Amino acid sequence: MESNIQKVHSICEKALNDGNLSKEEILVLLNCPEEYTDIIFQTADKVRKKEVGEEVHLRGLIEFSNFCKKNCEYCGIRGKNKSINRYRLTKEEILETAIKAESLGYRSIVMQSGEDPFFTAEVLADIITSIKMKTDLAITISAGEFTYNEYKIIKDAGADRYLLRFETSSEELYKKLHPDSDFHHRMECLDNLEKLGYQVGSGFMVGLPGETPEILADNLLLLQKLDLDMAGIGPFLPNSDTILAGASGGTLNNSLKAVALARILLRNAHIPATTAMGTLDPKGREKALQSGANVVMPNVTAQEYREMYQLYPDKICLNDDPAHCRGCITRKIEGLGRVVSKEHGHTLK
């Protein structure tokens, strides 16, 4: 009978040329002891090199509002959290931040917020139109759920991409964590975004309370089924302002394994080394870049707002300005022997 280590080796060997792993094979890799996990990370790194090359794409993240009408149990900016101050950037501030990001060398920005009723599709469309007039930036929106027509208004204004994580593939767990959202509606939103011609990103958190290895394997298979352009995976980090304060959260090893498996299954999707990964471990983003990731999303929001957009505690870069982060991340990427892309970093599909 094949030993565990032999199984890990033979699955990884197969994965170099073929991303169609079965759920059983995914589970063998997810459950393998920590001392074998380097083999998985190295396999994902080879697949990354072959499928997307050495370039790392930077997306400048603009956190434009921390108002949210929803109450996802894990999130520090959930509407019912009364212990944070709320802010909303003006159109001029968002435009200014985008222009600054471009001057720092970014070719692409991500505009992210809570589900803030102030930022209707029309308001977002107006801002996107202005950014497109003044810059050559590719624009990604990550502002939650809208109707098909609203997503269309945002797309028609010039948005190129949309990020909407499904958070977990387990309908039951989704229901427990989202008092005011519905799993099927979330999936319908992803379907609408795809139909409208967005480059679509989705993903999940690793280590949510109630997650099992089976759920984690299903999360990865769902990513693959959705045939995404981008896949964002990061550890769940418990926030003391939420009822999940005492939960244990995602581990570095499991989060890196999930990133590595996403690369193996999705081949040429863009996969970020997330900020949450960098928060969990000082070298978390570098480790993710060496385990399949090819994107980093440094914060370009003005320093004064960063503290108010804490989805989870101890978020990195809170006291750093956009120019500092740009230099810092470039040094980290080049330190790994990789290069910062000068392109927009559109989908490779």
Ligand code: SAM
């Ligand atoms: N409101 C939009 C939405 O929910 O899609 C976009 C912004 S939301 C803050 C972005 C992502 O933050 C979520 O998809 C979720 O995965 C992540 N997030 C929220 N709370 C987190 C936590 N405590 N730990 C790690 N990630 C978290």
Ligand code: SF4
């Ligand atoms: Fe709002 Fe998004 Fe946080 Fe949920 S995850 S509470 S929708 S900001």
Ligand code: FES
């Ligand atoms: Fe912000 Fe390193 S990326 S300080």
